Amino acid sequence: xxxxTQSQPEMSVQEAETVTLSCTYDTxxxxxxxxxxxxxxxxxxxxxxxxxAYKQQNATENRFSVNFQKAAKSFSLKISDSQLGDAAMYFCxxxxxxxxxxxxxxxGTHLIIxx
Amino acid sequence: xxxxxxxxxxxxTQMGNDKSIxxxxxxxxxxxxxxxxxxxxxxxIMFSYNNKELIINETVPxxxxxxxPDKAHLNLHINSLELGDSAVYFCASSQDxxxxxxxxxxxxxxxx
Numbered sequence: 001x002x003x004x005t006q007s008q009p010e011m012s013v014q015e016a017e018t019v020t021l022s023c024t025y026d027t028x029x030x031x032x033x034x035x036x037x038x039x040x041x042x043x044x045x046x047x048x049x050x051x052x053a054y055k056q057q058n059a060t061e062n063r064f065s066v067n068f069q070k071a072a073k074s075f076s077l078k079i080s081d082s083q084l085g086d087a088a089m090y091f092c093x094x095x096x097x098x099x100x101x102x103x104x105x106x107x108g109t110h111l112i113i114x115x
Numbered sequence: 116x117x118x119x120x121x122x123x124x125x126x127x128t129q130m131g132n133d134k135s136i137x138x139x140x141x142x143x144x145x146x147x148x149x150x151x152x153x154x155x156x157x158x159x160i161m162f163s164y165n166n167k168e169l170i171i172n173e174t175v176p177x178x179x180x181x182x183x184p185d186k187a188h189l190n191l192h193i194n195s196l197e198l199g200d201s202a203v204y205f206c207a208s209s210q211d212x213x214x215x216x217x218x219x220x221x222x223x224x225x226x227x
């Protein structure tokens with residue numbers, strides 16, 4: 001079974017600084033997808049970024065970018081120019097690409113933004 | 116124009132009761148899901164439905180039963196509620212981009 005590990009239960013960063021959240025996963029599949037979801041205190045799950053395993057280029061969405069290392073099974077999220085609104089739980093998730101499989105989530109990282 | 120909606124957002128009930136949570140998506144997606152988020156914020160898939168067919172059931176007690184009257188709806192029925200069922204339940208849907216799922220706002224269930 002696939003597993004997703006987020007080793008940082010909590011991270012803190014100063015406003016306007018850059019922070020990197022770590023995620024590793026375990027799979028025997030060659031074709032899969034990886035995601036970062038954000039859950040603010042409102043508890044709404046918001047898709048931040050998506051990466052296809054067959055693409056070597058790292059995905060980028062405005063201030064959010066990933067460092068995808070397929071051989072190392074690592075998928076970290078970098079947030080540049082951190083803003084107060086970035087404060088949330090961040091979940092790394094894995095999808096194997098088979099039919100209607102659900103997402104496998106990591107345990108999350110609580111990101112605190114200090115003004 | 117909420118894409119995935121759930122009702123109710125909060126549900127407080129007594130042990131032993133039967134309750135339902137409704138989910139509707141207006142995205143035209145073929146697949147819908149239910150996830151459970153426990154008190155430690157861990158999210159785990161419970162069910163998924165594709166074209167009215169149950170695809171996966173991740174060791175969920177049979178007190179939980181998903182029901183899909185049509186492609187846009189996937190309701191969650193829970194019988195004989197237990198204290199351990201207290202959690203936030205999320206509905207989600209997907210279609211276009213593989214794996215990309217759109218979540219509802221969640222239903223916080225509290226069993227007393």
